[in-house]
Structures are given as C-alpha cells and as structure tokens.
Amino acid sequence: MNRNDYLALLDCYGNHFSISELEIQGPGTIDRMDIGFLRSFLAWRQWHGLSTMVSSAWRKGDPKSHGHGLAFDILLFDQWLVSQPSALQHWLLANTWGFRGVGLYFDWSYDNKNGKEVPAIGLHVDGWSGNGRSPRPLRWLRIDGHYYYQSLASGHFYCKSNKQSITLDEAIRRYGP
Template identity: 85%
Template sequence: MNSNDYLALLDSYGNHFSIPELEIQGPGTLSRMDTGFLRSFLTWRSWHGLPTMISSAWRKGDPKSHGRGLAFDVLLFDRWLSSQPSALQHWLLATTWGFRGVGLYFDWKYTNKEGIRVPAIGLHVDGWSGNDRSRRPLRWLRINGQYYYQSLTSGHFYCKSNKQSITLDEAIRRYGA
C-alpha cells in the first residue's frame, strides 16, 4: 500500500488517526503493520468512540506482536489528555473486541494538557497468535513493573517472579484505577 491507500483506509474508518500518529516509531513504519490487524484496530476505535492516543505500534527488533505489526499500545480518554475511562472500561472494551492479546498497565504516565506527567492506564492490544497458541487469548496486568498473567481456567492473574496472584477487581481497587 502507498500513502494514498493508507489515507483512503483512514478516511473509510472515520479519520480518527493521521499517518504520523500510526507511525509513532518513525516514518515508513505503517507499512510494517499487518493490514488486517490495522483494519480491526481502526474498526475497534470507531466502535468504542473514545479519543485514543497511540504510544507504540510496529517496533524494530521485537520478536513478538509489535515486531510482526500486530499490536498497538494506547491510552484511551474520556476527555482528551485530561481524564481517562476506568481500568474496567479499558479492559471490557479490549476483551470484548476479541483481540488475541490484551494487557492492562497500571504503571504508565502521559503528559497532560498542562505539560505535567500524570499516572495513566495503558492498554496493549494485539492480534498475534503467539509462539504458544495454547496460551492465546493471552490476558495480563502490569503492576509496578511486574507482569501478572491470567489463568484461562480460574480468571485470576499470577506473577511468576513474585509468586503472587490478584484478581482484576483487586488490582483496580488496590491501584486506584
């Protein structure tokens, strides 16, 4: 696809993003994105209707979803750069859509309209089947730099490094999101 094809694609999904927003890792990186996943992401953005900031897309050297052009890291806002929806709303919007990987990050920050770095809820969404297909869909939380992966049977999240588990409700209560 060329620039005009991408512009037409963005136009057909409501022009919620510009090419530079999608090429956050640098000019020309949009062509590294999987077109089917990109269409799904754009449809998802149109469906939920929330202002969305992309913080990461295709990444050089990443052997997983970002390096395959099958992932976005985003921040969702109720009001642009001033307030975010709840962590639960982030979770429901991403897991309802059917992304293959969804990560909720309680330890992100962004620069608000006043230029101040503030805590944020980050969201990773991907369409990658992964190296271990039996673990997909994969759901996780990141809390204070620790990753907690969800059990497909119990629904609890478990961290291998600190040997602790947590539920989504506990994480939301505990970290004030």
C-alpha cells in the first residue's frame, strides 16, 4: 500500500489517527503492520469512541506480536490527556472485541497537557497467534513490573517470578484509578 491507500483507510474508519500517530517507531513503519490487524484495530477504535494514544506499534527486533505488526500499546482517554476510563472499562473494551492478546498495565505513565508525568493504565492489544508456548487467547496484567498471566481454567492471574496470584477485581481495587 502507498501513503494515499493508508490515508483512505484511515478516512474509511473515521480519521481518528494520522499516519504519524501509527508510525510511532518511525517513518514508514506503518508498512510493517499486518493490514488485517490494522483494519481491526481501526474498526475497534471507531466502535468504542474513546480518544486513543498509540505508544507502540511495530517494533524492529521484537520476536513477538509487535515484531509481526500485530500489536498496539495504547492509552485510552475519556477526556484527552486529562482522565482515563476505569481499568475495568479498558479490560472490557479490549476483551469484547476479541483480540488474541490483551494486557492491562497498571504501571504506565504519560505526560499530560501541563508537561507533568501522570500515572496511567496502559493497554496492549494484539492479533498474534503466538509462538506455540503460550495458549491463545492470552490475557495478562502487569503490576509493578511483574507479569501475571490469566488461567483459562480459574480466571485468576498468576506471576511466576513472585509466585503470587491476584484476581482482576483485586488488581483494580489495589492499583486502578
């Protein structure tokens, strides 16, 4: 696809992003995105209607979803750069759409309108089938740098490094806004 094709694609899904917003890792990186996943992501953005900031997309050298052009890391806002929806709303919006991978990050931050670093809830969404080692769909939380992966059987999240578990409700109560 050429630049005009991408502009037409963005227009088709409501013009919620510019090409440069999707090329956060550098000019021309939109060409590295899987076009089917990109369409799905744009349709999802149009569907949920929340202001969305892309913090990561295709990444060179990443052997996982970002390196395959099948992932976005994002921040969602009720009011642009001022307030975010709840962690539960982030979770429900991503899981309702049916992404293959969804991660909720309780340890992110962003620069607000006043140049101040503000704690934030980050969201990873992907369409990657995985590398065969992790079952898909894969759901996880990151809390204070620790990854907690969800059991498909119990729904609880477990961290191998600190050997602790947590439920989504507990994580939201403890760490969510």
